[in-house]
Amino acid sequence: MKVQKIEEQHTTNGVNVNELFNTIDSVKKSPVIAKFKFRADNEWIGGGHNRTTIKDFYGIQKEHRHEATFKLDADEPPLLLGTGKGPNPVEYLLTALAACVTTALVYHAAAKGIMLKSVESRLEGDIDLQGFLGIDKNVRNGYQEIRMYFKIDADVPEEELEELVQLGPTYSPVFDSITKGVPVSVHLDK
Amino acid sequence: MKVQKIEEQHTTNGVNVNELFNTIDSVKKSPVIAKFKFRADNEWIGGGHNRTTIKDFYGIQKEHRHEATFKLDADEPPLLLGTGKGPNPVEYLLTALAACVTTALVYHAAAKGIMLKSVESRLEGDIDLQGFLGIDKNVRNGYQEIRMYFKIDADVPEEELEELVQLGPTYSPVFDSITKGVPVSVHLDK
Numbered sequence: 039m040k041v042q043k044i045e046e047q048h049t050t051n052g053v054n055v056n057e058l059f060n061t062i063d064s065v066k067k068s069p070v071i072a073k074f075k076f077r078a079d080n081e082w083i084g085g086g087h088n089r090t091t092i093k094d095f096y097g098i099q100k101e102h103r104h105e106a107t108f109k110l111d112a113d114e115p116p117l118l119l120g121t122g123k124g125p126n127p128v129e130y131l132l133t134a135l136a137a138c139v140t141t142a143l144v145y146h147a148a149a150k151g152i153m154l155k156s157v158e159s160r161l162e163g164d165i166d167l168q169g170f171l172g173i174d175k176n177v178r179n180g181y182q183e184i185r186m187y188f189k190i191d192a193d194v195p196e197e198e199l200e201e202l203v204q205l206g207p208t209y210s211p212v213f214d215s216i217t218k219g220v221p222v223s224v225h226l227d228k
Numbered sequence: 229m230k231v232q233k234i235e236e237q238h239t240t241n242g243v244n245v246n247e248l249f250n251t252i253d254s255v256k257k258s259p260v261i262a263k264f265k266f267r268a269d270n271e272w273i274g275g276g277h278n279r280t281t282i283k284d285f286y287g288i289q290k291e292h293r294h295e296a297t298f299k300l301d302a303d304e305p306p307l308l309l310g311t312g313k314g315p316n317p318v319e320y321l322l323t324a325l326a327a328c329v330t331t332a333l334v335y336h337a338a339a340k341g342i343m344l345k346s347v348e349s350r351l352e353g354d355i356d357l358q359g360f361l362g363i364d365k366n367v368r369n370g371y372q373e374i375r376m377y378f379k380i381d382a383d384v385p386e387e388e389l390e391e392l393v394q395l396g397p398t399y400s401p402v403f404d405s406i407t408k409g410v411p412v413s414v415h416l417d418k
Binding site for chain 1: 241242243244247248251252255256259262263264265266267268269270271272274275276277278280282285287288292294295296298300302304305306307308309312314315316317318319320321322323324325326327328329330331332334335336344346347348349350351352353354355356357358359360361362363364368369370371372373374375376377378379380389390393394396397399400401402403404405406407408409410411412413414415416417
């Protein structure tokens, strides 16, 4: 968070580490600035096709508007009775997870002064659609398991790569949300 | 799943309900066809910017390629030391949730013969970044709570709308994944 002006700019892995350390100092002094609210608006278009709009969020005790408004189309493939106009919702979940674990790894490696050359990951998750289809109540609706495989080229000895990759799951908000669960309330606007 | 040829096509809410019922019958006869694997590949670009590619999945006992390959850019806003080239990972998580609960509602309403005119939702989730920043171990990294607000126009009496909206969370794979949690393993490819 850009909460202080700084003189010298020092960037590692594309992350301004001076700003990162300033942010950490500012949050330690005033923890309330770390309370964020993220938002999404969704509109159903037809069948399995719907569109999410991301435009604003709250943090550092005020409202912020993204510089661009993002529109994300979701749809099911024809095999799942959709028209294939976008990734499906469970693929968006994997996207959130991949992106977040990667970013957590990159930011925390930067904070430790570890230079990354490349980070790639592939994810696979298992779902038994008997849950979604309401066929067997003993089969869960959601993912049964998700596996993430990372390939990292970094300026650390081979034996430290295992420790490096763990920075991702250790600090990622989406990893924490998905592995530990989040209370979600559903309301009807009248 | 298109597993049987059918004579008459009957569509509700843009969902081919004949195919939906045929799918349910086919899965009841052969539950193994309901086992799906969804996938995502991610590549770090720089700083908080990374890109996920969605191209294939497994289901009905074989591999499938999406008709189009989807590329999803994630980034942090400048306030969070990124360059704002896409929604951030926790916004992708809300996108997955909004899209999935909507689709579950639409498909199950179709199966019940309930005509929907419009479905809109807005989501908000709270995150305290003291977790991500590694400042306070008592603060979780992930969402503390997510709230979903639905606005539905449907061909049902006002008093049945509450029951209708619950079809979403009752059958959604992402809702189940996020509220109950999923085991996620992280591996290093060598």
